[in-house]
Amino acid sequence: MRRIGGIEAGGTKFVCGVGNERGEIEEKISFPTQDPETTLDRAIGYFRDKRVEAVGIGSFGPVDLDPSSPYYGYITTTPKPGWSQIDFLGTMKRALNVPCGWDTDVNAAAWGELRWGAARGLDSCVYYTIGTGVGMGAVVGGRRVHGLVHPESGHIPVRRHAEDAFAGVCPYHGDCLEGMASGPAVAKRWNRAGADLPADHPAWALEAYYIGQAVIATILMLSPHKIILGGGVMKQRQLFPAIREEVRKGLNGYVNSVRVAEEIDDYIVPPGLGDNAGLCGALALALEALEGAG
Amino acid sequence: MRRIGGIEAGGTKFVCGVGNERGEIEEKISFPTQDPETTLDRAIGYFRDKRVEAVGIGSFGPVDLDPSSPYYGYITTTPKPGWSQIDFLGTMKRALNVPCGWDTDVNAAAWGELRWGAARGLDSCVYYTIGTGVGMGAVVGGRRVHGLVHPESGHIPVRRHAEDAFAGVCPYHGDCLEGMASGPAVAKRWNRAGADLPADHPAWALEAYYIGQAVIATILMLSPHKIILGGGVMKQRQLFPAIREEVRKGLNGYVNSVRVAEEIDDYIVPPGLGDNAGLCGALALALEALEGAG
Numbered sequence: 001m002r003r004i005g006g007i008e009a010g011g012t013k014f015v016c017g018v019g020n021e022r023g024e025i026e027e028k029i030s031f032p033t034q035d036p037e038t039t040l041d042r043a044i045g046y047f048r049d050k051r052v053e054a055v056g057i058g059s060f061g062p063v064d065l066d067p068s069s070p071y072y073g074y075i076t077t078t079p080k081p082g083w084s085q086i087d088f089l090g091t092m093k094r095a096l097n098v099p100c101g102w103d104t105d106v107n108a109a110a111w112g113e114l115r116w117g118a119a120r121g122l123d124s125c126v127y128y129t130i131g132t133g134v135g136m137g138a139v140v141g142g143r144r145v146h147g148l149v150h151p152e153s154g155h156i157p158v159r160r161h162a163e164d165a166f167a168g169v170c171p172y173h174g175d176c177l178e179g180m181a182s183g184p185a186v187a188k189r190w191n192r193a194g195a196d197l198p199a200d201h202p203a204w205a206l207e208a209y210y211i212g213q214a215v216i217a218t219i220l221m222l223s224p225h226k227i228i229l230g231g232g233v234m235k236q237r238q239l240f241p242a243i244r245e246e247v248r249k250g251l252n253g254y255v256n257s258v259r260v261a262e263e264i265d266d267y268i269v270p271p272g273l274g275d276n277a278g279l280c281g282a283l284a285l286a287l288e289a290l291e292g293a294g
Numbered sequence: 295m296r297r298i299g300g301i302e303a304g305g306t307k308f309v310c311g312v313g314n315e316r317g318e319i320e321e322k323i324s325f326p327t328q329d330p331e332t333t334l335d336r337a338i339g340y341f342r343d344k345r346v347e348a349v350g351i352g353s354f355g356p357v358d359l360d361p362s363s364p365y366y367g368y369i370t371t372t373p374k375p376g377w378s379q380i381d382f383l384g385t386m387k388r389a390l391n392v393p394c395g396w397d398t399d400v401n402a403a404a405w406g407e408l409r410w411g412a413a414r415g416l417d418s419c420v421y422y423t424i425g426t427g428v429g430m431g432a433v434v435g436g437r438r439v440h441g442l443v444h445p446e447s448g449h450i451p452v453r454r455h456a457e458d459a460f461a462g463v464c465p466y467h468g469d470c471l472e473g474m475a476s477g478p479a480v481a482k483r484w485n486r487a488g489a490d491l492p493a494d495h496p497a498w499a500l501e502a503y504y505i506g507q508a509v510i511a512t513i514l515m516l517s518p519h520k521i522i523l524g525g526g527v528m529k530q531r532q533l534f535p536a537i538r539e540e541v542r543k544g545l546n547g548y549v550n551s552v553r554v555a556e557e558i559d560d561y562i563v564p565p566g567l568g569d570n571a572g573l574c575g576a577l578a579l580a581l582e583a584l585e586g587a588g
Contacts, residue, residue, distance in 0.1 A: 062550050077550045124441045136515070143435040147418050147517030148551045155548055156511045159453050172548045217450045221430070221515050223441030254449055254466045256356050256371045257442045 004290070005052035006282030007043055008105055009059040009088070011080055012132055014039060015279050016046045021287055023116035023273075023280045033060075036086045044095040056101035056285030058108025058278050059088055060135075065103060065146045073102055079171070099292065101285030105129075105278050106137030106151075107144045109271070112281030113228050114139050117272030122225040126218050127277065128153070130211060131231035134178040138222060154178040158213045161206055164189075181210040183233050199238045208239055212246025215268060219247070219255060230271040237270075244268050298584070299346035300576030301337055302399055303353040303382070305374055306426055308333060309573050310340045315581055317410035317567070317574045327354075330380045338389040350395035350579030352402025352572050353382055354429075359397060359440045367396055373465070393586065395579030399423075399572055400431030400445070401438045403565070406575025407522050408433050411566030416519040420512050421571065422447070424505060425525035428472040432516060448472040452507045455500055458483075475504040477527050493532045502533055506540025509562060513541070513549060524565040531564075538562050 001020045008015040010033060017028030029046060033039055047055060062078060064071040073089025089102045103111070110119075110127035119125035123142045129135045134154030138145040145151055155176045166189045168179030179185060186194040190203050197203050215227055229243070244264045251260060259267045271277040295314045302309040304327060311322030323340060327333055341349060356372065358365040367383025383396045397405070404413075404421035413419035417436040423429045428448030432439040439445055449470045460483045462473030473479060480488040484497050491497050509521055523537070538558045545554065553561045565571040 138515075140434045140439055140441070141437040143437070145434055145516065147434070148513070148519055148553055149517045149549060151515055151517055152549065153511075153515045156514050157453055157507055157544065159451055172546045173544075213451055217447075217511055218515065219442070220450050221432075221445055221447045221512065222439065223443050223445055225442055250451065250467075252466045255443060255446065259442055 002287070002290070003050075003052050004283055004286040005047050005050060005055040006279045006286060007055065007057045007059075007092075008108070008278035008282055009033070009057060010105060010278075011060040011078075014043060016043050017279050017283075018050050018052060019280070019283045023112065023283055025276060025279060025283075028279060035082045040088070040091050044092065047096055052096075052098060052286075054099045054101070054286040054290040055092060055096055056108070056282035056287070056289065057089060057092060058103055058105040058282045058285065061104050062149055062152070063088070063102075063104055065150055099286075099289035101282070101287075101289035103144055103285055104135070104137060104150050106135040108137065108281030108285055109230065109277040110137035110139050110228070110281070111144055111284050112273055112277050112279075113226075113271055115284045116280055117277060118228050118269050119226040120272070124222070124224045125226040125228060126222060126224045127228045127230065127271070128211075128214065129231035130181060130229065130233040131183050134182050136218075138224065140222060140224070153214065153218065154182075156214060156217060158210050161209050164206055177210060177214050181207055181233070186233065194233060194236065199236065204236060204239055205242060207233065207236075208242035208246050211239065212243045212250060215243060215247050216250040219251065219260065225259075227268045228271050228277075229268065230277055234270060240268065240270065296581070296584070297344075297346050298577055298580040299341050299344060299349040300573045300580055301349065301351045301353075301386075302402070302572035302576055303327070303351060304399055304572075305354040305372075308337060310337050311573050311577075312344050312346060313574070313577045317406065317577055319570055319573060319577075322573060329376045334382070334385050338386065341390055346392060346580075348393045348395070348580040348584040349386060349390055350402070350576035350581070350583065351383060351386060352397055352399040352576045352579065355398050356443055356446070357382075357396075357398055359444055393580075393583035395576070395581075395583035397438055397579055398429070398431055398444050400429040402431065402575030402579055403524065403571040404431035404433050404522070404575070405438055405578050406567055406571050406573075407520075407565055409578045410574055411571060412522050412563050413520040414566070418516070418518045419520040419522060420516060420518045421522045421524065421565070422505075422508065423525035424475060424523065424527040425477050428476050430512075432518065434516060434518070447508065447512065448476075450508060450511060452504050455503050458500055471504060471508050475501055475527070480527065488527060488530065493530065498530060498532055499536060501527065501530075502536030502540050505533065506537045506544060509537060509541050510544040513545065513554065519553075521562045522565050522571075523562065524571055528564060534562065534564065
């Protein structure tokens with residue numbers, strides 16, 4: 001068995017782990033995301049004596065994914081203090097001296113789910129994380145979606161619900177998807193953390209309404225074979241049937257696929273890898289780096 | 295030079311043409327889309343003595359693009375009378391006895407623009423046609439986007455403009471993008487065909503508002519290297535600066551790319567191939583079929 005490492009680098013916490021080419025995690029640790037030097041040093045320290053052959057990194061963003069760019073491997077212009085223009089990939093490569101894979105945290109999660117999770121055997125899927133922020137990763141035609149930058153669907157415009165007067169919390173857009181449906185949006189709208197609201201609180205119908213819109217736009221724009229919804233907010237499992245119902249109503253029979261029409265319970269799903277989607281995806285990135293280093 | 299054929303099969307008219315592997319069109323005809331038998335017979339008749347080595351078809355949809363499906367090559371459940379469950383690709387292959395390529399009309403247009411037009415040399419682009427309907431085709435990572443079905447972004451939800459009380463014309467969704475911004479939507483909202491409205495009519499600011507939203511959602515979801523806007527409505531060239539302004543305002547600096555921040559005039563553009571984007575794309579599909587046929 002190969003011995004590989006993964007880093008799921010979130011804006012709030014880092015998860016570092018060791019696993020193998022089956023996506024099995026042997027051990028992992030997590031620690032809060034502090035300033036870049038402290039945080040990357042801690043990740044480097046963790047891997048120092050782990051004898052891994054490669055490390056994959058799925059990072060919060062925005063990141064530079066263009067191998068021809070001088071800033072490839074950097075976190076670029078994040079509003080997170082201290083983290084702008086940080087050479088994440090280069091720092092890890094130099095310190096660990098093994099091949100390192102690199103992508104966004106959410107592209108990594110989508111990649112992990114495609115390889116070992118809910119989208120196994122398919123050639124496309126979309127992964128949304130709905131938590132402190134809203135992020136989206138996508139695989140299309142067997143490849144992770146990179147482009148001008150990378151997907152940022154957490155910030156798509158959404159239609160405000162007629163009974164929702166909440167201004168939204170996004171510093172850029174106010175009432176975009178993240179502004180209306182992230183964990184902090186729920187907490188601010190109801191003056192209580194989502195985890196403390198009962199399952200039948202009206203918060204969740206609103207939440208399903210906004211997330212449902214994002215899923216509808218995603219189906220119409222990308223037509224993925226599976227839509228996976230993860231992150232802290234989606235621990236509220238009552239959201240799944242409510243979101244599926246919003247999608248069914250919103251599409252109104254337009255998309256001619258039995259997957260959407262009759263098998264939606266198996267189409268819009270939680271991560272097959274649970275909380276390990278991001279870390280497993282990072283392992284898959286490590287494997288890819290190893291193959292590339294051939 | 296190779297001699298190849300292309301069919302741009304729209305819901306309103308068919309364009310058939312002959313060209314070469316440089317995307318140069320030597321001749322073409324167009325005729326109205328009638329019932330399937332009459333229309334396909336006419337296309338077959340056109341190619342009968344043209345001695346083409348292959349034919350590419352970009353068709354209105356929804357179509358079946360899954361090579362493993364028994365209905366691959368069919369137009370599936372279109373509301374267009376008579377055209378449901380029509381074996382378009384099979385009919386052409388049997389009649390013409392040459393390799394035939396197959397995709398949606400808008401994926402073909404995106405493909406043509408990537409090969410010979412405004413997105414030449416890039417590995418991703420999105421093509422919107424805004425006319426009788428609104429359609430979207432996309433290339434991501436050098437491949438046309440296929441999935442569960444294919445992109446149908448003409449029907450994404452949009453935020454209604456505060457001063458717009460128009461109900462929308464989409465039979466499925468009412469006020470989706472197509473319902474609010476297609477040619478028939480403009481005509482019904484203002485009781486006059488768009489072509490008859492002056493360039494400074496308020497219709498166009500509204501139009502830019504809705505199309506701008508679609509472009510914003512597209513940038514955030516797919517991060518394409520180029521966005522191409524074609525179709526009858528986009529003949530109103532004053533829409534381009536207005537749409538770019540909506541996109542700039544809507545993204546509000548969030549997407550960290552010089553293409554969007556400073557080079558937007560070269561990022562959101564009309565088709566480089568003009569009205570031939572779809573037909574050229576069909577030629578590119580023919581070439582692909584020829585290569586696939588070895």
